[in-house]
Amino acid sequence: MLSLIQIRDLAIIDHLELDLAPGLTALTGETGAGKSILLDALQLVLGDRADAGIIRFGAERCQVTARFDLDDAPEAGAWLAEQALEADGECVVRRVVQREGRSRAWINGSAVPLQSLRALGERLVEIHGQHQHQALLKRAEQRRLLDAFGGHEGAVERLADLWNRLREARRRLETLEGAGDTADRLELLDYQIDELERFAPGEEEYSRLDEEQRRLANAGRILEGCSALVTELYEGDDALHDRLGRLQAELEVLVDLDPRLEGVTRLMEESMIPLKEAAEQLRDHATTLELDPARLQEVEERITRWHDLARKHAVPPEELPVLLLRLQSEREGLLAGREELETLRAACQTLEQEALAEAQALSGSRREAAARLGEAVTGVLRELGMGGAHLEVAVETA
Structure with a gap:
């Protein structure tokens, strides 16, 4: 309970000291008599924001002091005890605002920040405006x-x-x-997924099939080309390997006349080694090629099936594996x-x-x-x- 309020040099008030008794107290007066200033002073001493404009003209500072009995405010008493600010069942708060704008506050004689005044004020006072009852x-x-x-x-x-x-x-x-009803969509998804799962498109299968199809379809041409290259490089009557051998012999004659050409001789010798290796690899590759019309037909039928399903689902052939995963995910989502x-x-x-x-x-x-x-x-x-x-x-x- 508020038992005393002292005001000095606030607004139009020079000095005021008001003792309040227990029970209901009513302050009445005409408009402009200063009733609202009392409320402003109470709010100020309990941590409200302030500036130098509230100081009475001609004064250097204003001061408000309030004393509260804590018998009916146990929460405030507990808070003061926590802050080590208790003082025998009562609480005295003081606030001073200087002309230069500085503000200081005390609780029971101890200097405190404004946050502490506000925290205490929330536990001591409830201020209701003149129209607040309308909220009821x-x-x-x-x-x-x-x-x-x-x-x-x-x-x-x-x-x-x-x-x-x-x-x-x-x-x-x-x-x-x-x-809507998902039964029709699930039925379609079941059909599409079953068709794709039976086809079982591998992730890299289409590119491998395309490569194999080109190789099988052109196996004869590849064999003929490999054989011709081996002949030209190594096995023919006038093969490149033999011509390089004759050129190397002529170079050795020149080396006898000018030893500085010996490095060129070594380069010629080294160049003949990869030439021989290339011919051997071409020969080995030709032995691995087979003219297999049955396998070619199988591959082309598989590729045709890739293209048919891709057109049916309006996607590029290589995206069929991704489509299958997407349809499976959609079905799982609908079932979930x-x-x-x-x-x-x-x-x-x-x-x-x-x-x-x-x-x-x-x-x-x-x-x-x-x-x-x-x-x-x-x-x-x-x-x-x-x-x-x-x-x-x-x-x-x-």
């Missing part, structure tokens, strides 16, 4: 006050959580149901969606039952709390001298 006309505010009085915060949070989960489950259920649909229907039913039970329990508790709240407020009104006043709080179902 709003259903949401009425519910909030009743739930705070009845201690329903946990129940309200549980109900809100159930409602949010139910709303999300319904939204997902509507999305899946709005997608079916399972999720059933799961969501069951979840919605369970959540509806749980939310209804929680809402019914909360409604009952609110009616009981409403009766207690009406009695409590009525008692306070009579303590304030309004013996004929009576408050009745009714809970109605929307």
Whole structure:
């Protein structure tokens, strides 16, 4: 309870000291008499922002001091104890604002930052504006006050959580149901996947088949070319290898005349080695080639099937393996969606039952709390001298 407030050099106030007794205190006066300045002073001493404009003209600083009895503010007393600022059941706070804009604050004689004043003020004072009572006309505010009085915060949070989960489950259920019947799409996917799985397109198969088809279709030409090259390089009457041998012999005669050409001789000798190796590899390659019309027909039929399926699905032939994976993934998603649909229907039913039970329990508790709240407020009104006043709080179902 606020028991004393002292104000010096604030706005139009030179000096004011106001002692407050227990119970209800009403300050009345005409507009401009300074009632709002008292509230401004109380807010200032409890950590509100301030600037030099609030200092009375001609003064260098303003000062506000407030004393509170803590008998009815146990939360504030506990906070002061935590901060090592307690002082025998009362609390004195002081705030000074300098003309140059600096501000200082004290709690029970100890200098503190403004954050501490604000933290303490939240535990000491509630300030309500002149139109704040109009919030009582709003259903949401009425519910909030009743739930705070009845201690329903946990129940309200549980109900809100159930409602949010139910709303999300319904939204997902509507999305899946709005997608329409998936039976036709699944039937088509089953057919397409079965066809592709029986064909079994390998990841690199198409490129290998294309390469093999070119080789088998041109095997005769390749054999003829390899044979001709071997003849020209090594086995013919006037093969390149023999011509290089004769040139090397002529070069050796020149080396006898000019030894500086010996390096060229070595190059000639070295060049004949890869020439011989090339001829041997061509000969070996020719032995591996076979004219196999049956295998050629098999490969071409397989390639034709690749092209047929690619045209059917409107994709390049080499993308058939990727298409199969994509179709399989889509089918798995649709099947999972079916399972999720059933799961969501069951979840919605369970959540509806749980939310209804929680809402019914909360409604009952609110009616009981409403009766207690009406009695409590009525008692306070009579303590304030309004013996004929009576408050009745009714809970109605929307």
